[in-house]
Amino acid sequence: MSFLDRSIREIHEAYLRGETTPYELTLEAIARAKANQDNALETLDENGALTFAKTLMDPEPENLLWGIPYFAKDNLSTKGIETTASSNILAGYIPVFDATVIAKLKKRKAVLLGKTTLDELGMGGTGTTGRKGMTYNPYAPNHDRLIGGSSSGSAAVTAASIVPFALGSDTGDSIRKPASYAGLVGFKPTWGRISRYGLFPFAPSLDHVGFFTRNVDDAAILLQALAGRDEKDATSSDQEVKDYPVLQKLSPLGYKVAVIAEIVDSLTDPVMKEKFAASVAEMKQAGIQVDEVHLPHELLSSVYATYLVISSAEATSNNANLDGIKFGPYYEGKSYQEVMCKARTKGFSELTKRRFVIGSFALMAENQEKLFLRAQKNRARIVAAIESIFSQYDLIYGPAAPSVAPMVHPKTEMNTIAENHLAIGNFGGFPSLSLPLALEEGLPLGVNLTGRIFEEEKVLALASWLESYTGLAGLSALNAKEKQ
Amino acid sequence: MKEITIDVLKDAASRLMFEMTEEEYVKLFQELSSLTAQMEAISQCEDLDGYEPMTFPYPVQTTYLREDEPLPPLKREEALSNAGSTLEGQIKLPKVVG
Numbered sequence: 310m311s312f313l314d315r316s317i318r319e320i321h322e323a324y325l326r327g328e329t330t331p332y333e334l335t336l337e338a339i340a341r342a343k344a345n346q347d348n349a350l351e352t353l354d355e356n357g358a359l360t361f362a363k364t365l366m367d368p369e370p371e372n373l374l375w376g377i378p379y380f381a382k383d384n385l386s387t388k389g390i391e392t393t394a395s396s397n398i399l400a401g402y403i404p405v406f407d408a409t410v411i412a413k414l415k416k417r418k419a420v421l422l423g424k425t426t427l428d429e430l431g432m433g434g435t436g437t438t439g440r441k442g443m444t445y446n447p448y449a450p451n452h453d454r455l456i457g458g459s460s461s462g463s464a465a466v467t468a469a470s471i472v473p474f475a476l477g478s479d480t481g482d483s484i485r486k487p488a489s490y491a492g493l494v495g496f497k498p499t500w501g502r503i504s505r506y507g508l509f510p511f512a513p514s515l516d517h518v519g520f521f522t523r524n525v526d527d528a529a530i531l532l533q534a535l536a537g538r539d540e541k542d543a544t545s546s547d548q549e550v551k552d553y554p555v556l557q558k559l560s561p562l563g564y565k566v567a568v569i570a571e572i573v574d575s576l577t578d579p580v581m582k583e584k585f586a587a588s589v590a591e592m593k594q595a596g597i598q599v600d601e602v603h604l605p606h607e608l609l610s611s612v613y614a615t616y617l618v619i620s621s622a623e624a625t626s627n628n629a630n631l632d633g634i635k636f637g638p639y640y641e642g643k644s645y646q647e648v649m650c651k652a653r654t655k656g657f658s659e660l661t662k663r664r665f666v667i668g669s670f671a672l673m674a675e676n677q678e679k680l681f682l683r684a685q686k687n688r689a690r691i692v693a694a695i696e697s698i699f700s701q702y703d704l705i706y707g708p709a710a711p712s713v714a715p716m717v718h719p720k721t722e723m724n725t726i727a728e729n730h731l732a733i734g735n736f737g738g739f740p741s742l743s744l745p746l747a748l749e750e751g752l753p754l755g756v757n758l759t760g761r762i763f764e765e766e767k768v769l770a771l772a773s774w775l776e777s778y779t780g781l782a783g784l785s786a787l788n789a790k791e792k793q
Numbered sequence: 794m795k796e797i798t799i800d801v802l803k804d805a806a807s808r809l810m811f812e813m814t815e816e817e818y819v820k821l822f823q824e825l826s827s828l829t830a831q832m833e834a835i836s837q838c839e840d841l842d843g844y845e846p847m848t849f850p851y852p853v854q855t856t857y858l859r860e861d862e863p864l865p866p867l868k869r870e871e872a873l874s875n876a877g878s879t880l881e882g883q884i885k886l887p888k889v890v891g
Contacts, residue, residue, distance in 0.1 A: 405871040500850045514849050543855040607838070614831035625809065632810075634884060639877020645886045646810065653811035662806065662813055663821045669805045670825060675795040680832055685846030687835050692847060738850025762851060 313338055314470050314787060317377055317527045324368040324376055331376030335362035335420050338378045341471045342422065347445040347456075349465035351383040352391050353423040362420050373530050374417040380466045381476040383424035384431050385518075386507035387411055390421075394509050395439030396429045398656025402636045408507020409539045410476060410518055417534060422472065425462025429658050431478055431511040432624065434486060436461030438660045446490060446714050447786035448752050454714040457487035460521070464491040467521040470785040474522045474531060480511050481616050482731035484519045485743040489755025490714035492745040492784045493521045494772070496528045499762045500738030501546035503532075504539030512623035513544070515616075515735040524782040525744065525773045529553035532765060548763050557769035564771060566592065567602045567702040571609050575726040578712040581754050584747040585708055588756065591778055592706075597771075599706070604694055606726075611687055613729040615736075618684035621668030628665070631656065692737040699761045704771055709743035709755035731757060740765045742772050745781045748793045753784065797825055 312320050312329050323329050335358050342353055362376065369375045381387065384394040386404040388411075393399040407415065414421065428438045436444040436458040444461035446454040447469040456464050460477030464487035467475045477484040479497040488495020497519035505518055518535070522528045533554060538547040568589060576582050592599050633639055633652020640651035657665070671680035698705060711727040734741035741759040748754070756775070760768040776782045784792055795801060799818050802825070806813050813821070835841065869882055878885045 402875050405867065405874065501853065540857070540859060544849070544853050546853075607834070611831070611835045614828055614835065617828060618832065634876065634878075634886065636875035637877070643887055645889060648887065650810045650812065653809070657811060659813070659817050659820075662809075662811055662817065663824060665809050665811075666802055666805045666813075666821055667825055667828065669809055670795075670797075670802075673795060673805075679794045679836070680829070682846050683832055683836055683841065685848065686841050686844040687838070689844035689847035690838070690841060692850070693844070736847070736850070 311337060313341065313473070314783070314785065315473070316524050316783065317373055317473050317530050320377060320473060321373045321375070325370060331362040331365040331378075331420055332359065334376070335359055335378050335422070338422055338471055341469070342466070345466070345469050345471060347447050347465045347469060348441060349425055349444050349462035349469070351393060351395060351424040351426055351441065351462070354390055354421065357390065358420050358422045365418060365420075369418070372417055374414065374419045374534055376418060376420060377474070378420045378422050378472050379414065379474050379476065380422050380425045380463060380472055381411060382427055382460050382463050382478055384427060384478055384509040385411055385476060387421065387424065390424060392424065393440065394430045395427045395441065396656060396661070397440045398631045398633065398637045398652060400440070400638055406507065409504035409541060410535050411507065413535055425460070425466055425475060427461060428459035429661050430509065430624070430628065431459045431480055431483060432664050433660055434458050434482065436487065438658050443717070448491065448714065448789065453717055454752070455490065455717055456714060457490045459483040460487055463521050464488060464493060464495070467491070467493055467523060468786050470787045474520055474527055476518065476520050478508055479517045479519050479735065480515045480620060481735055484521065485709055485731050485734070485741060485757060488521055488743040489709035490753065492748070492753030492755070492781070492786070492789065493523060494525055494528050494742065494744045495519065495521050496532065496742040497734065497740070498532055498536065498765050499546070499740045500735070501544050502548070502740070502763070502765065503535045504537070504542040504545045506539055506541035510627040512620040513627065514623060515620055517735065523785055525557055525769060525776050526554060528742065529557040529769050546763070551766055553766060553769055556766035557773045559766070559770045561767070561771040561774045562596050564597055564703045564767060565701065566597060566599045566704045566706050566771070567698050568599060568706050570601045570603050571606050572707045572726055572730050576708060576711055580749045581708060581712055584754060585756065588746060588775065588778065589706070600702070602698055602702070608691060608694060609726045609730060612691065612732050615684045615687045615691065616729070616732040617667065618671050618680050619688060621664045622671045622681050623668070625665045625668030625672070688736045691733060695733055695737055695739070703760065703764070703767050705759045707757050709757040713749050713752035713754055734759050738762055740768050742768050744772050744776060745784050746779055748789060751789055751793060794829070797822060797829065
């Protein structure tokens, strides 16, 4: 087993014992990245990573992230490294500043290896709309399964054990759904918990920065490192940052957990239903209170339309600056309008254009009341229903996805309640984490925990307990057969 | 609400400053028609108007004022480094006023 297959804490201890070095590990990670066939990378910064890793000579005992290699989603600004958000309209764009999360990891001396693919500009949940084409799921070497999106490349490099963690972003379920399909811990903390300065905005009222890891402890380590107020992001919170690596070890006995029956009832996969029910029974057996609660079917069915209207409306205005003039490929024209029109026509994929038109249509004066404002009111209605549950329960437990990763060309409609409910975590800004529950014929099934805002420690503590129950800490595409 | 037609969608795309193919407009028409039907279903909820439109997950109060300290601005070379068309230290565009 390589140190790359270990947890952040284990790699740190190996550094302290002198068993390996950041340079050696970076070399090995680069070799794995080059050998990987999942189309997960926008940029591999081989020289930058090796040059930096070579400077790391003396391990810092208190700094768990010292020398840890990682990748970042390509919608996070990285100074001096091309950042395209997997869109042709940003081809060649090299930021002049680092996103706050990148700067924080740089300060902690983590080693950035490069940038990962995404659904263009973060829009989409399939991992198929980026400028480099489809990103594949490492669990399906014959490339017949989706990995999901939009943080498709970050999920792939973590599941393929190229790095122990990767940064992502989540506007609807863009970390938590691919985490489910790739057998990972995928965590988006409370909206405002982690600075979004330097994240390319898709829908700022829903956008979160988060990460993929292969165990809960690593997620707690990263949350502690990345959380906190940032004056460069007016929406970042000054709420106290807690000692998550310690708190995630606390017993969840005494927590009250709700399972929304209508979400579970919408599952059709028999293995998922059986494994989920078994996990609930195990929690109850251990003394954790788990109750079934109910929400109206129509309320849960309205999540996707509400999400699509709000996110598209926000996206269409936020991406108006992508004009092919200040950055991105320049196309000659007789007028600046022609320059812009050529850049945007050639630069955006079909799906992105459709989302922009939908958003623009929803914002037209004649339509605003019936589409945009109605969606915003429905968002409030959904969040009020969830907060009502949180008035009595600490956490909500449910499936992270209805099944294992879908085929590249799904035979069934991907539009069920269980498919779309994770966006509720974005509507209310709730901390929300996916983790693997079981393997079905070698492919991961995932579950989700969502908590009250700024109560990440409870999410992590129950996730840690569940991880002990499943025995899937450290799961990757490389060791899935052993873990089955 | 404005009726959804291919012409309305073409006008919206034009205002957004990009072009789409005829096939893409047909797909968009179907998607938007389905979406508006779903939004119409949401409007059947009797208490919907009892909720204020939600613009952020929770109220955000940012009341600090940073110290008025001069900081180094972005260098001209950096500001121009990503522009595809520049001339004499400025971004060059086609003539705007005739």
